[in-house]
Amino acid sequence: MSQRIEFAETGGAEVLQMVEAAPKAPGPGEVRVCNKAVGLNFIDIYFRTGLYPAPSMPSGLGTEGAGVVEAVGEGVTHLKEGDRVAYAQGPLGAYAEQHTLPADKVVILPDDVDFETAAASMLKGLTVQYLLRQTYPLKGGETILFHAAAGGVGSIACQWARALGVKLIGTVSTAEKAALAEKSGAWATINYSTEDVVERVRELTDGAMCDLVYDSIGKDTWETSLDCLKSRGLMVSFGNASGPVEGVNIGILNQKGALFVTRPSLNGYADTRERLEMMCEDFFAMLNSGQVSIDIAQRYPLSEAGKAQEALQSRQTTGSTILLP
Secondary structure (H helix, E strand, O other): OEEEEEEOOOOOHHHOEEEEEOOOOOOOOEEEEEEEEEEOOHHHHHHHHOOOOOOOOOEOOOOOEEEEEEEEOOOOOOOOOOOEEEEOOOOOOOOEOEEEEEHHHEEEOOOOOOHHHHHHHHHHHHHHHHHHHHHOOOOOOOEEEEOOOOEHHHHHHHHHHHHHOOEEEEEEOOHHHHHHHHHHOOOEEEEOOOOOHHHHHHHHOOOOOEEEEEEOOOOOOHHHHHHOEEEEEEEEEOOOOOOOOOOOOOHHHHHOOOOEEEOOOHHHHOOOHHHHHHHHHHHHHHHHHOOOOOOEEEEEEHHHHHHHHHHHHOOOOOEEEEEEO
């Protein structure tokens, strides 16, 4: 038997329960991974609360982890038992000692990347890869605004932007988080608890405003984000931490300067094995170069997944959080 986290109804962290279940044998095109570490992400909270519906109930949770292949299904040729691997996509169920998922969502882990680092960064690192290198391929010299700059995604974005020669202005909620974002490479920070974000952006850019805004917060920051853009700037809305953006009149984009807006996702970019491998190669190269490092600021046992989610949801965390089976 194997332990995993399940939820039978949507709601608060209390709906998460540790249960015992028989490990699923991999079918054709699948592998089973013995997890050594599991990633914690805001999207996990979206499923738990019902913002994103789970395919069925009761449901497992989580899509990111790293470990060792312990069983291989028919037709899988690029992976074998004993391989060190990581994954960031696939069916819910990564919050577990063992997870069975499609082999084409699993990549070989380079020898110089440990399990904890991989579990803490695969989804976040690939998110930053598509945001900075594909949604709009930053060339250097741009000025961008990145919300939640001290979080797991934000801290990687600060480092990667600095490596590209991009001026990243990061929003944070405390002075301590501002210091962390600046240490990671943010060109400047704005404490939205004490400062007016739009006015501060105007001051920092001498009125030019930002070429792009990356917004994972959602409805609470939608209008503020648009107001931080220069004419014909790009709004990249990639998360809903405060709830989804709803009821928008598209005419507001014209009123605020002929703006562009996109709502990307990892699944929308890593939609083939070839693209996934290309993105992983790019991200692993940044890790190997030392230009990006991963701050694992919180570690929780798998049994305390609910506690870990509460800390993330209440913005008590910095950097990345992992669960240890």
